[in-house]
Amino acid sequence: MTDEPHDTSTAAGARTSPEPVGPVTLRVADGPLFAPVLSRVVSMVLARADCPVDRLDDMLILCDALAAHAPAHSRDGHISLRIDTRAGMIELRVAELGRGEASELVADAQLPDVGNVIERFSDSCRIEPAADGAGEELVLDLRFGTPPGGRGR
Amino acid sequence: MTPDLQLSLPARAQNIALIRHAFGALGDTLAVDEQLLADMRLAITEACSNVVVHAYADREPGPLEIDATVSDGKLTVVVRDEGPGIVPHPGSPGLGLGLPLIASLTESVELGRDELDRTEVRMTFALSGADHRHA
Numbered sequence: 469m470t471d472e473p474h475d476t477s478t479a480a481g482a483r484t485s486p487e488p489v490g491p492v493t494l495r496v497a498d499g500p501l502f503a504p505v506l507s508r509v510v511s512m513v514l515a516r517a518d519c520p521v522d523r524l525d526d527m528l529i530l531c532d533a534l535a536a537h538a539p540a541h542s543r544d545g546h547i548s549l550r551i552d553t554r555a556g557m558i559e560l561r562v563a564e565l566g567r568g569e570a571s572e573l574v575a576d577a578q579l580p581d582v583g584n585v586i587e588r589f590s591d592s593c594r595i596e597p598a599a600d601g602a603g604e605e606l607v608l609d610l611r612f613g614t615p616p617g618g619r620g621r
Numbered sequence: 622m623t624p625d626l627q628l629s630l631p632a633r634a635q636n637i638a639l640i641r642h643a644f645g646a647l648g649d650t651l652a653v654d655e656q657l658l659a660d661m662r663l664a665i666t667e668a669c670s671n672v673v674v675h676a677y678a679d680r681e682p683g684p685l686e687i688d689a690t691v692s693d694g695k696l697t698v699v700v701r702d703e704g705p706g707i708v709p710h711p712g713s714p715g716l717g718l719g720l721p722l723i724a725s726l727t728e729s730v731e732l733g734r735d736e737l738d739r740t741e742v743r744m745t746f747a748l749s750g751a752d753h754r755h756a
Contacts, residue, residue: 489639490633492630501646501647509639513639
C-alpha cells in the first residue's frame with residue numbers, strides 16, 4: 469500500500485492531464501520549516517500542471533535561493549508566498565516584503581561564476597507594490613509550455 | 622500566536638495530496654516519530670476530506686485553510702472552511718467515521734467556528750519524542 473492517495477479519475481490504462489491545484493497561498497515561519505515545505509508544495513503544484521522535469525529542477529533551484537535569502541527580508545518572521553499556475557507557466561509571488569526588500573532579495577542571490585540565480589532561472593522577475601500599499605512583492609514567472617512549432621526552452 | 626505554517630488552497634480532492642506532502646515536510650523537520658506522522662496525516666486527511674465533500678456541496682469549491690502551530694511539545698492543526706458548518710449528513714457517501722477517527726488519532730479535537738464565522742476543526746497532537754527546537 470502506498471502512502472499517497474491515487475488519482476482514480478481516469479479509466480483503466482488511460483492517462484489524462486491532472487487538474488491544476490489552483491492558487492495556493494503559503495505562509496511559513498522563518499526557520500528550518502521553510503525550505504522543505506516550499507519545495508514540496510511547489511513540486512506538487514508543478515506536477516499537477518504537467519511541468520517537465522527540467523523546469524521542475526529550475527524551479528527547485530529558485531526555491532532553494534528563496535529559502536536561503538528570503539528570511540533575511542521577511543517583515544515579521546514569516547515568509548508569505550502565493551503560487552499559481554496558468555497554461556504552461558507558474559507564478560511564484562513572494563509577498564509581505566518591506567520597501568526595497570525585493571530588490572535586495574534578488575541581489576542576495578548573486579553567486580560567483582554563476583550570476584544571479586533568481587534572474588537566471590526565472591523567465592521573468594519583477595517587483596510589484598503590495599495590494600495593501602504597505603510594501604512590495606517579488607514576482608517570478610517560470611514558463612514550461614511548448615510554443616506552437618517550437619521547443620519550450 | 623502566529624502559526625508556523627499556513628496553507629490555503631481550493632477545496633478540491635486532488636489538493637489533499639499537496640497538504641499531506643506539506644505535513645510530511647513538517648514531520649521530517651520536527652523529527653516526528655513515523656507512527657505519529659502517519660496518524661497526523663491520516664487525521665488531517667480526514668478533516669480536509671470532510672471539507673472537500675461537505676463544505677461546498679453543489680457549488681464551486683471554496684477555500685480550504687490549514688494552520689499548524691508548534692508550542693510546548695504539541696502540534697495544533699486547524700482546518701478551516703467557509704461552509705455551513707458540521708452537521709449530520711444522512712445521505713453522505715461516507716461511513717460517518719471521519720470525526721470518530723480523528724478523535725482516536727489526536728490528543729484532542731474541537732469543532733467550532735472562528736471569529737470570522739468559518740467552520741474549524743482544531744486538532745492537537747503530542748509531539749513526544751520529537752525534536753522541539755523548531756518551536
